[in-house]
Amino acid sequence: MVRGKGRRDRKAGTFGSVDQLPSGRYRAQYFGPDGRRYKAPTGFLTQGDARAWLSVVHAEIIRKAWQPPGLEVAEEVKLTFKEYAERWIKNRDLEDRTREDYQGWLDSHILPVLGEYPIGSIEEQEIREWYSKLRPGAPTLRARVYGLCSTIFNTALADKKIPVHRNPCRIKGAGSATRARVIRPATLGELETIVSALPSRYRLMALLATWCALRFGELTELRRKDIDLPRKKVYVRRGVVRLKSTVRGVAVRKVKAPKSEAGSRDVSIPPHLIPMIEDHLRDHVEAGPNALLFSAVNGGHLAPSTFSRHWYKACRSAGRWTAVEESDPLDKGKADLTLHDLRHTGAVLAALTGATLKELMERLGHSTPGAAMRYQHAAQDRDTAIAVALSKFVDPEVDTTATDNRRAQAASVHRQRPLGKSTRRRPRT
Incomplete structure (x- = not known):
């Protein structure tokens, strides 16, 4: 029989392919979820036996239990996301309140959907489907839950004994959320x-x-x-x-x-x-x-x-x-x-006194500039004051107590200074 004839004769819609070898035995092969082609470890006497073996493999892929043949982590291959997440949160050095929040997010939002899957079988598509239904009306909670899920996968990825070859949480911007409520500081x-x-x-x-x-x-x-x-x-x-x-x-x-x-x-x-x-x-x-x-x-x-x-x-x-x-x-x-x-x-009020970002961080009790910057707001009428102050670089006599810039505009209109005849001293070179 011509090599590969069985693949050419394969019916549409069937999983994998079966072809007859010159020896008369049948070979079964398929493409796994990772995009690689895999072959059965042995030949089959009949085409039906080969198809039956492919059906078993296909069922494992459907229920997320499939693993690449030859993976030398027999005990950890069957580890579900729930089992690993519970191990992760138990061994993590967390504050009591943080531990409570993480456990609550796991129990309410993550484990009911992803908990029973082997952790190594979860793919990006499953994460996207889960995220699309994850509390769309609560952006802050949604970002925190997604961030927790991604962190667990990153830890598993670093653990060589866990069959995770890539973090499936790859949705850009999903781990951060804009502030849902615009804070207006009290006057x-x-x-x-x-x-x-x-x-x-x-x-x-x-x-x-x-x-x-x-x-x-x-x-x-x-x-x-x-x-x-x-x-x-x-x-x-x-x-x-x-x-x-x-x-x-x-x-x-x-x-x-x-x-x-x-x-x-x-x-x-x-x-x-x-x-x-x-x-x-x-x-x-x-x-x-x-x-x-x-x-x-x-x-x-x-x-x-x-x-x-x-x-x-x-x-x-x-x-x-x-x-x-x-x-x-x-x-x-x-x-x-x-x-x-x-x-x-x-x-x-502290910023208006001229406090630097470092000083504001110390006063607010923040260790990062980003956290302190969330507390920065533009004070009312400051933009007008800044605009008037900028005019002083051109006209030192501008009225900085004015609430608008009319005087600076009038001074610029009436100033008749020839080009190249500035009265300001040039800086020394």
């Missing part, structure tokens, strides 16, 4: 209204969040010993995080050090806050160096929900409230400003 007028509307025991929280750029977890763990009035310093050394509880209604909180070295910092207190801090220490803080500055009514750490009830009312009084449809009988809405957003206000 000084809005801040004054909010502080006045808060109960007296919580007013200093809003002021320290703004002028010292402190986070909620850092504020609720501040103690009397962390305030140094003679030096006008607040020492940020700890923070409190809320963990998930298996008992309904029971909050589990953990005091921990900041995530990075930059988070542990000494923040200078603006002098105008000193009298308010003294009043707060006198009226609302118990004696003793370990007394909390902002404690719950019955003692212990202040719960976010307790503070939020007063915060929402204060934001509404300051006009920082987003109303819902007028037909809503309950007149519900939500605040468009959070306590954490006051850090943005503090960053803007």
